[in-house]
Amino acid sequence: xxxSKLMLDQVSKEFGDGDTSVKVLDRISxxxxxxxxxxxxxxxxxxxxxxxxxxxxxxxxxxGRIWMGDHEVTKLSAKKMNQLRLSHIGFxxxxxxxxPYLTVRDQLLLIAKLAGxxxxxxxxxxxxxxxxxxxxxxxxxxxxSLSGGERQRVAIARAWMNDPELILADEPTASLDSERGRTxxxxxxxxxxxxxxxxVMVTHDKRMLDLCDRIVYIEDGKLSxxxxxxxx
Amino acid sequence: MFLALRxxxxxxxxxLLIGFIMVLISWLVxxxxxxxxxxxSDNASSIQNMKADYLILQEExxxxxxxxxxxxxxWREIQRHPAGDHASPLGVHxxxxxxxxxxxxxxxAFFAIDMASMMAPKVVEGTMINNTDAEHVxxxxxxKDDGYRLGDRIVDQATGAAFTIAAFTEGxxxxxxxxxxxxxxxxxxxxxxxxxxxxIYNAVALNGSPEQMDxxxxxxxxxxxxxxxxxxxxxxxxxxEQGSLVMMIVFLFVIAAFVLxxxxxxxxxxxxxxxxxxxxxxxxxxYLVRNLIFQVLTLTVVSLAISIGLTYxxxxxxxxxxxxSLTPSVVLLCSLLFLAVSLMGSLLSLYRVIKIDAIEAIxxxx
Ligand SMILES: Nc1ncnc2c1ncn2[C@@H]1O[C@H](COP(=O)(O)OP(=O)(O)OP(=O)(O)O)[C@@H](O)[C@H]1O
Ligand SMILES: [Mg+2]
Numbered sequence: 001x002x003x004s005k006l007m008l009d010q011v012s013k014e015f016g017d018g019d020t021s022v023k024v025l026d027r028i029s030x031x032x033x034x035x036x037x038x039x040x041x042x043x044x045x046x047x048x049x050x051x052x053x054x055x056x057x058x059x060x061x062x063x064g065r066i067w068m069g070d071h072e073v074t075k076l077s078a079k080k081m082n083q084l085r086l087s088h089i090g091f092x093x094x095x096x097x098x099x100p101y102l103t104v105r106d107q108l109l110l111i112a113k114l115a116g117x118x119x120x121x122x123x124x125x126x127x128x129x130x131x132x133x134x135x136x137x138x139x140x141x142x143x144x145s146l147s148g149g150e151r152q153r154v155a156i157a158r159a160w161m162n163d164p165e166l167i168l169a170d171e172p173t174a175s176l177d178s179e180r181g182r183t184x185x186x187x188x189x190x191x192x193x194x195x196x197x198x199x200v201m202v203t204h205d206k207r208m209l210d211l212c213d214r215i216v217y218i219e220d221g222k223l224s225x226x227x228x229x230x231x232x
Numbered sequence: 233m234f235l236a237l238r239x240x241x242x243x244x245x246x247x248l249l250i251g252f253i254m255v256l257i258s259w260l261v262x263x264x265x266x267x268x269x270x271x272x273s274d275n276a277s278s279i280q281n282m283k284a285d286y287l288i289l290q291e292e293x294x295x296x297x298x299x300x301x302x303x304x305x306x307w308r309e310i311q312r313h314p315a316g317d318h319a320s321p322l323g324v325h326x327x328x329x330x331x332x333x334x335x336x337x338x339x340x341a342f343f344a345i346d347m348a349s350m351m352a353p354k355v356v357e358g359t360m361i362n363n364t365d366a367e368h369v370x371x372x373x374x375x376k377d378d379g380y381r382l383g384d385r386i387v388d389q390a391t392g393a394a395f396t397i398a399a400f401t402e403g404x405x406x407x408x409x410x411x412x413x414x415x416x417x418x419x420x421x422x423x424x425x426x427x428x429x430x431x432i433y434n435a436v437a438l439n440g441s442p443e444q445m446d447x448x449x450x451x452x453x454x455x456x457x458x459x460x461x462x463x464x465x466x467x468x469x470x471x472x473e474q475g476s477l478v479m480m481i482v483f484l485f486v487i488a489a490f491v492l493x494x495x496x497x498x499x500x501x502x503x504x505x506x507x508x509x510x511x512x513x514x515x516x517x518x519y520l521v522r523n524l525i526f527q528v529l530t531l532t533v534v535s536l537a538i539s540i541g542l543t544y545x546x547x548x549x550x551x552x553x554x555x556x557s558l559t560p561s562v563v564l565l566c567s568l569l570f571l572a573v574s575l576m577g578s579l580l581s582l583y584r585v586i587k588i589d590a591i592e593a594i595x596x597x598x
Binding site for chain 1: 238506
C-alpha cells in the first residue's frame with residue numbers, strides 16, 4: 001500500500017467569532033498518497049487558499065485533525081510547525097515570491113542555511129536542481145532579471161531544495177501564459193513522480209488538469225472529488 | 233548572517249544613504265562633545281586637574297571660589313581638626329597683568345598654593361619654585377604660546393607687584409584665563425594694602441570620606457564643603473557654556489533615534505511581503521530578528537568608525553584655534569550611546585517583523 005503523505009480528517013475552519021463567523025471549510029476529509037499530484041479547483045472565495053494554508057501548517061483549523069507522515073500537525077507548537085514547514089513542505093506561491101536580493105543559487109542555499117546544513121553538499125544539491133529545471137545559466141542572476149516562467153521555475157527548485165514530502169502550490173501559473181504555465185506544471189508533476197512525493201496545486205486554469213492525478217472541487221465549504229479525466 | 237550581508241550588498245545605494253546620515257549625525261555628536269570638553273578644560277582645567285575631592289568655601293558663597301573668603305583663623309581650625317589633616321589652602325585672585333617694559337595686557341588667575349602639597353602643578357619647562365621665594369611664579373603654558381619666555385617679568389596692574397616666570401605648567405586655566413601659581417610669600421604682595429587680618433585664603437582643598445566632611449562642616453562655624461564638580465559649576469560661565477552644549481548633544485541623540493527609526497521602519501514595511509514568504513518557507517522569527525539587528529549594528533559600527541576618523545581629522549585642522557579635546561573614553565561612551573540609540577530606532581521595525589504572519593505569503597498577489 002502507498003504511504004500517506006497528507007491526511008485531513010473532518011477539518012473545519014471558521015473565521016470571526018459569534019454572530020459574524022463565516023464557515024469557510026466544513027468537515028473536509030482528504031488523504032493524499034505518495035506519487036499523487038492533486039489539483040484543487042473551485043470558484044473564487046470558496047476557500048482554496050484557506051485549505052492550502054491549513055494543509056501547509058500556516059493556519060490552524062477550528063476543528064479536525066491533520067497528519068503529515070507520522071506527525072499530527074494539529075498537536076504541534078508554533079515553533080515545531082515552523083520546523084515542520086522547513087523540513088516537510090515546499091511552497092510555490094502565486095507570483096514569484098523570491099527574495100529580491102538573493103541570486104537564483106542563493107535562494108536555494110538559503111533553505112539549506114535555515115535547516116542548518118553546512119558545507120559542499122547543499123551547493124551540489126542546488127546546482128543539480130537548477131540543472132534539472134534548466135536554470136544553470138541563470139544561477140548568478142537576481143530575480144529582477146528573470147522572466148516570469150524562470151522565476152516560477154526557481155520557486156519550484158526552491159520548494160524541492162530540502163527534499164520535502166509535500167509540495168503546496170497556490171496558483172503557480174497565474175502570472176504565466178498558458179504555454180509557459182504548462183511547462184512549469186509539467187516539471188512539478190515530473191518531480192512528484194520521480195521522487196514519489198506528493199503535491200497539491202490550487203489552479204483556475206482548466207487546461208492544466210490533465211497533468212494531475214486527482215481533482216478535488218471545493219464549493220460552499222464542501223469538498224468533492226471529480227473523476228479524472230472524463231470531466232474534461 | 234547570510235541574508236543581512238547579501239541585502240546590504242544588493243541595496244548598496246539605500247544603505248549608503250542611511251550610513252551617510254548616520255556618519256553625519258554621529259560626527260556632529262562627537263564634534264560637539266569634543267568642543268564641550270575642550271571648552272570645559274579651557275575654562276577650568278586647573279580645578280579639574282586638582283588632586284582634591286572637596287573644597288571648603290566660606291558659607292553663603294554660592295559655590296564660587298572667588299566669592300569665598302577664609303581667614304587665617306579658620307584655616308588653623310581646619311588644620312587642627314582630625315579630618316583636616318591633609319588639607320591645603322588656596323588663594324585665588326583674578327587680575328589684569330602686563331609684561332614689564334611693555335603695555336600689552338592680559339588677564340590671569342593667581343593661584344597661591346603650598347608648593348610642597350598635593351596642589352603643586354605639573355611643571356613642563358623650567359624649575360619648580362619653593363615656598364620661600366616670593367619673587368618667582370609658574371605660569372600656564374598657554375602664556376608661552378602668547379610669546380612669554382622663562383625669565384620674563386610680569387606686573388600685577390592693581391598692586392604693582394612684579395614676578396619672574398620660573399617655570400611653565402600644563403593644563404592650568406581658570407575661567408578661560410591662564411593660571412599663575414605662586415607661593416604664600418608672593419601672595420602677600422597681592423593682598424590689598426593695609427589689610428590687618430593676616431593672610432586671606434579663598435578655599436581649602438582636601439581629600440577624605442563624606443563622613444569626615446560632614447564632621448568638619450559641623451564642627452567649624454562659617455564654612456561649607458562642596459565637591460570638586462560643584463566647584464566647577466561655580467566658575468563664572470562654566471554652567472552656561474556646558475549647559476547649552478550638552479543640550480545640543482542630547483537633541484542630536486534624540487534626532488538620531490528618530491531618523492534611524494523612520495528609515496528602518498520604512499525599509500521594513502517595504503519588505504513585509506518578503507518576511508511573510510521567509511516565515512512560510514521556514515525562517516524562524518529569531519533568525520529574521522538577528523538579521524535585522526546585525527544589519528543595524530553593522531551600519532552603525534561602520535558609520536561610527538568613519539565619523540571618529542573624521543572627528544580626529546578635523547580636530548587636527550583646528551588644533552590651537554578652537555578649544556577641542558576628545559579622550560578615547562569619551563569617544564567610547566558616545567559610541568556606545570549611539571549604538572544603543574540606533575538599536576532603539578530599530579525596535580519598531582523589530583516589532584513588525586515579529587508580528588508578521590507566514591500566512592501573508594499565501595493567496596496574495598505580490
Ligand atoms: N483572515 C480571514 N478573516 C476572515 N475571513 C477570511 C479570512 N481569510 C479568508 N477569509 C474568507 O474566506 C473565504 C475563502 O477565502 P480564500 O482565500 O480561501 O478563497 P479562495 O478560494 O482562495 O479564492 P480565490 O480563488 O479568489 O483565491 C473568503 O470569503 C474570504 O473572505
Ligand atoms: Mg486564493
